[in-house]
Amino acid sequence: MNFRILRRWIVGLAAGLGVSGAQALPTAAPVAPTHTDAVVALTDANVVAIDSGEAVRNATVVIRDGKIVDVGPSVSVAVPEGARVVPMGGRWLIPGLMNMHVHFGLILPGAQGAELANETPAEEALRMAANARKSLLAGVTTVRLVGETRGVDFGLRRAIQKGEVIGPRIKTAGEIIVPTGGHGYLEADGPYALAHAVREQIKQGADWIKIAISGGIADTHGAIAAAPMTDDELSTLIDVAHRNGIPVTAHNGSPEAAQQSLEYGIDCFEHGYHLTEANLKEMKAKGAWLVPTIVVTQPGAREFYKKIGSPDWYLARVDSTGKDHWKMLQTAIRLGVNIGLGTDQFPFEPNDGTTATVAEAELYVKAGMTPLQALQSGTTQTARLLKMEGEVGRIQPGYFADIVALESDPTRDISALRSISFVMKNGVIYRDDSRNYLAQF
Ligand SMILES: [Zn+2]
Structure with missing residues (x-):
């Protein structure tokens, strides 16, 4: 796919997603997909604890083979060697x-x-x-x-x-x-x-x-x-x-x-x-x-x-x-x-x-x-x-790594959900606006 076609496709997709100009989707060519990374570490994130509404600030989430294996403040979570490190730039993480x-x-x-x-x-x-x-x-x-x-x-x-x-x-x-x-x-x-x-x-x-x-x-x-x-x-x-x-x-x-x-x-x-x-x-x-x-x-x-x-x-x-x-x-x-x-x-x-x-x-x-x-x-x-407790719906060890990132804290204002800029399912990143990445197929 050449660049012009790719751009037209992305703009079309952005329209389909109802994304406004203020948060338009990326127009540059995507970075390489992360499908092959077995271990991913999301760093520099704020993780919303969905049961209490508290947030773990400056947190790291470690994902292995599609599942979350560790979550906590960066000082106490070790990033495994060979992990693909994805800095989240202070974004707020909630379950997908x-x-x-x-x-x-x-x-x-x-x-x-x-x-x-x-x-x-x-x-x-x-x-x-x-x-x-x-x-x-x-x-x-x-x-x-x-x-x-x-x-x-x-x-x-x-x-x-x-x-x-x-x-x-x-x-x-x-x-x-x-x-x-x-x-x-x-x-x-x-x-x-x-x-x-x-x-x-x-x-x-x-x-x-x-x-x-x-x-x-x-x-x-x-x-x-x-x-x-x-x-x-x-x-x-x-x-x-x-x-x-x-x-x-x-x-x-x-x-x-x-x-x-x-x-x-x-x-x-x-x-x-x-x-x-x-x-x-x-x-x-x-x-x-x-x-x-x-x-x-x-x-x-x-x-x-x-x-x-x-x-x-x-x-x-x-x-x-x-x-x-x-x-x-x-x-x-x-x-x-x-x-x-x-x-x-x-x-x-x-x-x-x-x-x-x-x-x-x-x-x-x-x-x-x-x-x-x-x-x-x-x-x-x-x-x-869905009787899927323990599998999805939380950012906790043992859960599937289904994670969405927002620009602000949704427990203060639900409209923070309008700023979704990152989507991971099963440990695979499908969208990351900060890196101009959108999965194509
Ligand atoms: Zn219906």
């Missing part, structure tokens, strides 16, 4: 961000969606791979996919694991299982057909089961607050998933459907648009999770909907849903419901001058969380949600 509501193949109503109407599986796979790469470069090192089609997500997960494609760690729910006419593609009716659909997804490699127990904003039929599944259907579906050790999450905006599914032990709700205080108290009591995706209904998303050519009826539905959604989020935070950060937009999608992932965290603070709680909702809490 985790986004729990992602569709890499997302298609919404509107002009952009219409263009993709006849997309082949091969085209979809390539588009999803591009979205995976942009997500990682935006600082998101783990995602939970909650509804893809045609099994492309399983293939993409394998390709990323093999290093054929750049992207975040993937946990996936496969296809969304719904009763006929529901908010998803894999339709099944009656307990046995639903049980079959659940087993099919698990057989293909699903880490979660995603169902839709109420309508969606994009649906043109049925009420968003209805609860269309029968007790038999819901209880059997959840039971079958749990017997396989697989948790269940539901697209849900309906109080009635929430109450019904909590009774049968559902693990998590997405969106929760119209959930009541009683629903949220029940969730708190049962330890159920909420993935708010608040960015999709708040004013910051307006530009996005215009960009993709969303029809007026859709915008009106977003606005009216947004008011309940916001109040619900404030109540959930006040009650201390388990919240895992998720966006339902591409993790890198421009939103309110930053990415959807960062905007989501900022809105949590606006709705009542401390900056530290908002950070935890996208790191330690999401690790707990």
Whole structure:
């Protein structure tokens, strides 16, 4: 690739990442990648201890074979001989961000969606791979996919694991299982057909089961607050998933459907648009999770909907849903419901001058969380949600080296997340603006 093409590519990528001129991505040729370094030492860093919010100043992080082996003040951490030393210039290190509501193949109503109407599986796979790469470069090192089609997500997960494609760690729910006419593609009716659909997804490699127990904003039929599944259907579906050790999450905006599914032990709700205080108290009591995706209904998303050519009826539905959604989020935070950060937009999608992932965290603070709680909702809490505690979500020995660097302390101001300038996953540096480095493939 000659320089001019490389530059055009990087500028295009910067636009795709929603990076503003003030923090434009590098335009010089990248330095050599670090994929082959077994031992890396990040020095001259401030490491945010994500549980306490304290920071270890002037710290060194030692990484060996993709895992963190030592963290502490530089005076007490020895840099192993032969390590590749990467001075961080006083930047602030936090665990890589985790986004729990992602569709890499997302298609919404509107002009952009219409263009993709006849997309082949091969085209979809390539588009999803591009979205995976942009997500990682935006600082998101783990995602939970909650509804893809045609099994492309399983293939993409394998390709990323093999290093054929750049992207975040993937946990996936496969296809969304719904009763006929529901908010998803894999339709099944009656307990046995639903049980079959659940087993099919698990057989293909699903880490979660995603169902839709109420309508969606994009649906043109049925009420968003209805609860269309029968007790038999819901209880059997959840039971079958749990017997396989697989948790269940539901697209849900309906109080009635929430109450019904909590009774049968559902693990998590997405969106929760119209959930009541009683629903949220029940969730708190049962330890159920909420993935708010608040960015999709708040004013910051307006530009996005215009960009993709969303029809007026859709915008009106977003606005009216947004008011309940916001109040619900404030109540959930006040009650201390388990919240895992998720966006339902591409993790890198421009939103309110930053990415959807960062905007989501900022809105949590606006709705009542401390900056530290908002950070935890996208790191330690999401690790707990995924049952990956001890693996990701902290900068501690024994954890995968998934690390993001910022220009300032995010526990003082969550908007520090806007200044992501370094991304490491599994010990490999994929982006370092201070060295004009961006991984290409
Ligand atoms: Zn979604």
